[in-house]
Amino acid sequence: MIQFNWRRNWKKKVKPHLNDPHVQLALDLGMSMLDPEWKRGDAPWELGRGPYNGQRARKGCLSWYQPWGRCHWIAFFAMAIGVKNYPDLDWGFVSADVHTVAVGNRGGEPHVVMDILNFARMTAEESIAHARRSVGGAPEADHSPEVRRAFIERVVPRLKGAA
Numbered sequence: 001m002i003q004f005n006w007r008r009n010w011k012k013k014v015k016p017h018l019n020d021p022h023v024q025l026a027l028d029l030g031m032s033m034l035d036p037e038w039k040r041g042d043a044p045w046e047l048g049r050g051p052y053n054g055q056r057a058r059k060g061c062l063s064w065y066q067p068w069g070r071c072h073w074i075a076f077f078a079m080a081i082g083v084k085n086y087p088d089l090d091w092g093f094v095s096a097d098v099h100t101v102a103v104g105n106r107g108g109e110p111h112v113v114m115d116i117l118n119f120a121r122m123t124a125e126e127s128i129a130h131a132r133r134s135v136g137g138a139p140e141a142d143h144s145p146e147v148r149r150a151f152i153e154r155v156v157p158r159l160k161g162a163a
Contacts, residue, residue: 002112003124004082010062017084018060022159027065028081029151030073033144044074062116071117074138075100076151078114083159086112091156094131101131 006014017023024040031039035047045057048067057063067074075093079102083091089104089111104112113124122130 001110001124003119003122004063004085004112004114005014005102006099006116006119009036009085014081015060020080020084020162021157022155022162023077023084026151026155026159027074027077028108029147030076031067031153033147034070034073041148044070044077047073054099066117068117071115072100074116075102075114078102078116079151079156080159082112082114083156084162087160091152093146093152095145096134097120098133098135099127099131101127103128121139 021086027044028038028040031042031044031047036075038047043057043059044067045063046067047070049069053129057066069070072095075095079091080092082089082102082104086104089106090108091102094103094110098153099118102114103110104114110128113119113121115124115126115127118130120126142163
């Protein structure tokens with residue numbers, strides 16, 4: 001199982017897709033669910049709990065797309081980037097109260113984990129375990145399985161078609 005390394009892959013596997021209309025749709029969907037005032041071009045990191053470890057957010061860089069503590073909403077963007085790079089996988093979300101990650105599956109088994117927030121400090125297995133953990137209704141948890149299902153059914157095929 002692979003934990004996608006966002007930092008190492010930023011220039012070659014992420015940045016080329018940032019202007020893709022379906023990738024932008026995924027970002028806008030997740031962030032507007034979190035903040036109804038969201039506008040295209042806003043900084044995702046500003047909706048988070050602040051920079052991690054004193055990290056500075058720079059437009060167009062990984063830090064710009066890391067809204068700490070907002071995994072449930074940035075996971076749509078993470079899945080879009082995953083689909084663009086691994087269109088042959090079957091994509092889904094692993095989600096509970098504590099965490100959400102996009103996971104590309106092969107033969108029904110997780111193959112690639114797209115954890116944009118925890119990739120540097122968790123293995124793929126740890127990210128999935130973290131995303132399965134429930135604390136009984138964390139107040140900021142996204143309880144939108146219907147939206148995630150619709151995204152997989154409607155947007156993922158378009159991302160694959162354009163990959």
